[in-house]
Amino acid sequence: MSAADRTASTPAAAAARRYPGPDPARSMRALVLRECRRVTRLWTQTILAPVVSSALFILVFGLSLGSRIKEINGFDYDVFIVPGLIAMAMAQAAFSNNSSSLLQARNDRYINDVLASPMQPWRMNLGYMLGGVFRSLTIGVSLGVIALPLTGVPIEQPVHLIVATLLLVVLFSALGVVVGIYAQSFDHHSFINNILILPLTFLGGVFYSIEILPSPWQELSHANPIFYMVDAIRYGFLGASDVNVGLAFGFTGLVAIAMVAWAQWLFQTGRKLKP
């Protein structure tokens, strides 16, 4: 029997018939589950630590010092800072998760198992992003469960809050994917987090309203993209905003689309992922 004949009528050929074609939806689901598994396996690091540190911010700045600070935009200080702190924790979690996950997968080259699989590039991109979204939302919900009863923060605009939260986590998840693909070491990942995201978040009106800033800091704050994201989330909770709500949502949405498109381009072309 020739080699070709063997292939046509053998268990291996039967296997190909048994799984007649790859199911891309299953492929992406497996990647999403893998990313979520990583988060839950490292839960003390990925969930507990950020929840505890953000809860401490709420306790120290809100409940302890808050009573000594007068109202901001008509809200008690502990109420005012909760939306920003939740937004900050979610943004950092989404970014860190995807950036470190992809960097590790590239360094150890187990990303090859995904790159060689029958999974379209957009599903790879979405699969990795959803890992960050999962971690970010888990932290956001946990912080909400802790902070809302403690401070009495309302949810005035639930639909706006959901949309703003999704835009924020998608944006930072995609940014994490991009940095995870470009980064050559953990220094690069840390640099973006510590030198870019964290300072811009602190300067983005998490702890204060930019209306109390003197010129030119107030005007400069409008150049900080994270200001609009924090503002959109705060509008969802408090129903009040430092800038036009449409502008805050529109800007956040545009940046989110740009980040997702950048990540997609990297997966589509294989740049930085494949030599």
Added chain:
Amino acid sequence: MRESTSALRIAGLSKTYDDGTVGLDGLDLEVPAGEFFGLLGPNGAGKTTLINSVCNLIRTSGGRIEVFGFGHETMEARRLVGVAEQDPNLDRFLTVRESLVYHGGYFGMSNDDADRRADEMIDVFDLRAKADVRTSKLSGGMKRRLLLARALLHEPLLVILDEPTAGVDIELRHDLWNYIRLLHEQGTTILLTTHYLEEAESLCEDIALISAGRIIARDTPAELKRRYDATTLEEVYLQTVSTSLPAVMAAEEERS
């Protein structure tokens, strides 16, 4: 599956890396379906570049690759290929079982099928005692077993083994080859690279020698020995590689 008697058909494949290194230089190769095919060559000859090209792990510079008649980048082709890379590249966050089940998922298998195949592979490669151990805790031999189990999990028709027995003890090597032989007898096409020439000689029906990104000789082991008037494949290897090496070095010098 399309009507094709070739498991792998490569035409004019080239790859130049960003630093100018030529990995493949217009390589042509055809591997018939169901064949046990050996790819031999010195380090840096282009073996791994060729394998990575077939598996969509590098961006090729030119040429065409077909797997069972499908363009190698298509989802159909990817589903038909299983690769065990040279160095263990296992997901350190997963256990042995999870590595296999998630791999099945990546390749489009249902949960039930992936679970069932994972169990089969765990038994075949004697990984039962380590099934719930994280991959980072495995010994070198165990990692090698898991790499092969993962490559075979989705029942590929073309299995690519890049130096699968490097650093493996004799007993495990023996077990691995018995299983690979069985797969081959069942019709799976095997593409093997190895530095163990006696291994290639005893296993492979057809052998290609690669140097400087090109196939420099290709035939059955017996025919290669006859053509080069050699008694062993090692002699053939040394003759072909030593004649091609000066050309490689000259090209390297010219480039630098």
